[in-house]
Amino acid sequence: MSTNAPDDRRYTASHEWAAENDGVVTVGITDFAVQELGDLVFIDLPEVGAEVSIGEAFGEIESVKAVSELLSPCSGKVVEVNTELEDALDTLVESAFENGWMIKIAASDVTQLEALLPADKYAKQLDDHE
Amino acid sequence: MTGRLILDASRPAPLNMALDETLLDRSPPHGTITLRRTAWVTPAATLGRFQRYTEFEIAGATRPSVRRITGGGAILHHEELTIAVVAPTPSPLFPVSKPIALANRIADSVSGALTDRLPSIHRRGGESDERGQVDVVDCFERRSPFDLVCGDGTKAVGLALHRRGDRVLVQGSIRRAPLGLEPDDDEAILRLIAAALGIDALAESQVTSAELARAEELVKSRYGRDEWNRRR
Numbered sequence: 001m002s003t004n005a006p007d008d009r010r011y012t013a014s015h016e017w018a019a020e021n022d023g024v025v026t027v028g029i030t031d032f033a034v035q036e037l038g039d040l041v042f043i044d045l046p047e048v049g050a051e052v053s054i055g056e057a058f059g060e061i062e063s064v065k066a067v068s069e070l071l072s073p074c075s076g077k078v079v080e081v082n083t084e085l086e087d088a089l090d091t092l093v094e095s096a097f098e099n100g101w102m103i104k105i106a107a108s109d110v111t112q113l114e115a116l117l118p119a120d121k122y123a124k125q126l127d128d129h130e
Numbered sequence: 131m132t133g134r135l136i137l138d139a140s141r142p143a144p145l146n147m148a149l150d151e152t153l154l155d156r157s158p159p160h161g162t163i164t165l166r167r168t169a170w171v172t173p174a175a176t177l178g179r180f181q182r183y184t185e186f187e188i189a190g191a192t193r194p195s196v197r198r199i200t201g202g203g204a205i206l207h208h209e210e211l212t213i214a215v216v217a218p219t220p221s222p223l224f225p226v227s228k229p230i231a232l233a234n235r236i237a238d239s240v241s242g243a244l245t246d247r248l249p250s251i252h253r254r255g256g257e258s259d260e261r262g263q264v265d266v267v268d269c270f271e272r273r274s275p276f277d278l279v280c281g282d283g284t285k286a287v288g289l290a291l292h293r294r295g296d297r298v299l300v301q302g303s304i305r306r307a308p309l310g311l312e313p314d315d316d317e318a319i320l321r322l323i324a325a326a327l328g329i330d331a332l333a334e335s336q337v338t339s340a341e342l343a344r345a346e347e348l349v350k351s352r353y354g355r356d357e358w359n360r361r362r
Contacts, residue, residue: 038258064229065290066201066291066292
């Protein structure tokens with residue numbers, strides 16, 4: 001499997017990505033995660049205004065009869081949700097790092113992102129995984 | 131690797147689902163796998179996490195129902211053997227955390243445990259068509275590559291999963307009739323599943339008072355509420 005990890009964002013060990021801009025963190029999952037999940041059937045994302053906590057589930061996705069939790073890379077308030085994903089899960093397959101973004105969080109503390117993996121270390125994690 | 135075996139008492143459906151989630155949350159992070167025999171005080175139905183309640187009603191189900199946190203289709207629980215397995219992953223016995231690997235791992239273990247009862251039992255195999263199955267209400271009418279089926283293709287075991295961090299909950303339903311199982315066989319079957327998983331030391335246990343108290347909280351906040359059970 002090819003390793004694709006854009007270096008303009010940071011990564012969780014559980015394969016979420018986080019891109020910060022002016023205190024707003026855009027969150028999605030990596031294409032590696034999408035391939036691991038397999039045949040995607042449902043996604044549940046929070047509503048705008050929901051509070052999320054670092055390391056806690058902000059949503060869930062179902063594939064292969066398995067519901068997998070999506071973990072927030074930082075704490076804060078959800079300010080935007082990609083509602084189109086619910087009816088267009090193939091977007092995650094085609095564009096996990098761009099059009100497949102899931103939520104945007106007004107981060108309560110952007111320094112939380114410093115604990116996440118930079119692209120090269122995330123890529124190494126994937127290489128080690130294989 | 132060690133295991134914990136809980137041959138649990140009969141409980142209401144919301145409490146059963148809450149106990150499975152409690153065991154998922156409170157399982158030790160390393161080394162221990164929990165197997166629970168789930169029993170029901172009355173016949174009950176459980177819905178998959180993303181199933182639509184209205185479709186379930188249309189299908190004519192009238193039993194008390196509760197939504198699971200695992201995926202898949204609806205199960206009518208009465209005469210089948212219901213099990214729950216909570217395991218750390220990645221771990222020596224569940225080294226690969228991706229859903230299809232977990233599903234195949236548990237399916238092969240259950241198959242290995244049941245093969246003496248039903249030599250023809252096997253994994254259905256073939257290509258996955260999860261999206262083509264979402265409108266099929268009954269789990270046992272759905273088709274998946276890791277279904278365990280009898281020689282004539284009848285589905286004998288349904289499995290559904292929930293991944294939370296570095297742990298997985300597997301809820302399974304084993305039809306008794308094709309396997310000639312009686313309730314008295316439950317402990318033997320769970321021990322066979324544990325052995326097939328590779329658990330070398332299995333200790334029988336009970337649900338603790340702390341686990342029960344947490345589960346009762348979850349019934350109040352989630353499994354006993356329409357906001358959860360009818361959320362879709």
